[in-house]
Each structure stands twice: as C-alpha cells, then as structure tokens.
Amino acid sequence: MSAVLCVGELEQAKHWSWQKVTANAVEDANLLASLLNIDIDVMAKQVTSSEFKLRVPLTFVSRMRQGDLQDPLLLQTLPLKQERLEVARFIKDPLNEQTYNVCPGLVHKYHGRVLLTAAVSCPINCRYCFRRHFPYDENRLTPTTWAPALDYIRADQSIKEVILSGGEPLLLNDRLVDQLLSQIESIAHVKHIRIHSRFPIAIPQRLTDVLCARLIGSRCNIALVLHANHPNEIDSQVKLHLKKLVNSSVTVLNQSVLLNGINNNVEDLSQLSEKLYDAGVLPYYLHATDPVAGTVHFEVDDEQAQQLALELSHVLPGYLVPTLVREVSGQLAKTRLAPQ
Secondary structure, three states, X not given: OOHHHHHHHOOHHHHOOHHHXXXXXXXXXXXXXXXXXXXXXXXXXOEOOOOOOOOEOHHHHOOOOOOOXXXXXXXXXXXXXXXXXXXXXXXXXXXXXXXXXXXXXXXXXXXXXXXXXXXXXXXXXXXXXXXXXXXXXXXXXXXXXXXXXXXXXXXXXXXXXXXXXXXXHHHOOHHHHHHHHHHHHOOOOOOEEEEEOOHHHHOHHHOOHHHHHHHHOOOOEEEEEEEOOOHHHOOHHHHHHHOOOOOOOOEEEEEEEOOOOOOOOHHHHHHHHHHHHHOOOEEXXXXXXXXXOOOHHHOOXXXXXXXXXXXXXXHOOHHHOOEEEEOOOOOOOOEEOOOO
8 A cells, every 4th residue: 555545544443343344454664654745864873773663553643733743643563772781680571471371372470361362463552562473383373273272271270361462352253252252152151251452443333233242141250351551542533432331241440551751741641541431441551651662751750650640649530540550470460560
C-alpha cells in the first residue's frame, strides 16, 4: 500500500474488517512519517532498527497528532535510539518467566491461575512490552498443539482461572476463540477466564458481534482486560464497539503502564480514567514498567509514581483510581506500590 493511499485511507480504515486493518499495519518509519506529516529526515534522526520491529495499525495511527514527533501514541510505537541504551538491571527476562514456562504455551506463576499464550504476535508492537524478548517460537500453540497445556490445567484442580494472553489472544479468529474457550470451559474446576487484549483499543473492529456474543454466553466468568495508556487512545470507534459488552455478564477492565514522557502526569491519567468509565470500562492496574532491555527511557521512578497515585486519589473517586503495582519475580502476587 502506498503512502498516498494510506493518507487517504486513515479514516476509511475505521470501517475495514479487523483482519484487513491487521494485515495492513504500518511497518515502515518513513511511511509512518508521511502519514503524520513529519519530516522523514527529522524522524530518521530519532529512530533505530530493531529486531522488535515497528508495527502499528492505521486505526491507531489515525489518533496520533499530525506533525508531532512527541505525540504520546506515536512514542509508544516508534523504535527510538534510546532503545539501544544498555543498563545492567534492564535484561531480557526480568520477571524470569521462562522459569515458570511449565509446558509450551503455558506460564504458571501464581496460585490458582495460569497464563496461556494463545497467540505469539500482536497487531501493534508497544515499545515498552515486557515480553518483547519472550521465546514465542518455543511457545507457539495451534489447535493441534493445545492438548498438553489443557491437560496440565485439567490435572491441577487448584487452577480456577485461565488467562489468555500472548502476544495477542484475539489474533485467533472467532471460530478458534470459540474452540479454545469451549475446551477451557469443559474443565470443571476452571471458573474464570480472563482475556488480556490490546485489540479493542488498537483495532476496535475486533469486537465483532459473534465474538461478543460468545464471551457473553460463556459458562465461565469472563473478564476482558484492555490496555490503554493515554486518553487519546479512546475515540468514538472504541466506545462504539465497547458498547456491545456494556451491561453484559462480561467484566471489562483496563490496565495501563506508567510511561515517562507519555502519561506520567495527573492530567492524562485522570482523563484516561474518566474516558474509560464513559466507555463502560473500569481502571484496574497502573503498572510500573518492568526493567526489560530496550525500555529504560520509559521508566518512572517509584517516588514520582507514588506521588502520582496519591494525587489521582485526590481528584478521582476511588473506583476510578487504578492500583499502582509492580511485578517482581518470585513474589506470590503483584507488589502494590502504595503512595507514601
């Protein structure tokens, strides 16, 4: 697809199928610069090549500010030269997830719940991703290779919740989502299914009528956990598609990552909570960044993070204040960073 066509189709992409938007994601920095009316040479001075490549769908690009190299949505997706910074404690697997990778496609870190990597890629590559170095090739699941992971869940009656993550679990089409959910639902001791997905924010068309009906009809308690970090990510299309789940049996939550230069201020965080609530979504977690190699420029120190959490509690009702947490390898649960 040419840059000229893309510029004309930024708005049209909102009405494409989710598959078409996914297939036509922008993977070239020069094209992205053209779409946003940013000087290509100026952008070239900021970006770097990366094995974790640029990938951003047109539906997300359409919410970025034209001509603004500091746009908070652009900075979440643009591979900047700061990713080359090497800091000793920023490593490829700071959460030691590979230790808990009990069988291909399954991570069992916490009591009572497991994480199933239902898909191994995403429609959008967030630069702060804590799994950007995860060995997905060793954890690639298909309907023909789900059996060992499901057998592990079936054999452990303490497992009450299965978390579908990845990658992006909703890269599975509606038929495969139905097939996977049905197999999980057949395990009697599983009561809850949680789906962590960036799709409804990045490409809201993914919330098809068929998918929403399937989630609403599950015999398990379904929680859909979205991932939005900035209020500009919530537009009319996101709200329109989320309405399909509002007032249903599906619990819709949001988790954010606290990111330096993107949302580390009370104004953006409070507006994000308000816009989420307007869309029928409750804030859930505000994550401190994980010390992943390539993400040091996103880090917000604990003192500032705790101060922001305190200030949020002063301007928002309690149910709109996300819980500030950090994930620490070896702990039995996420660690709360309570305001001091």
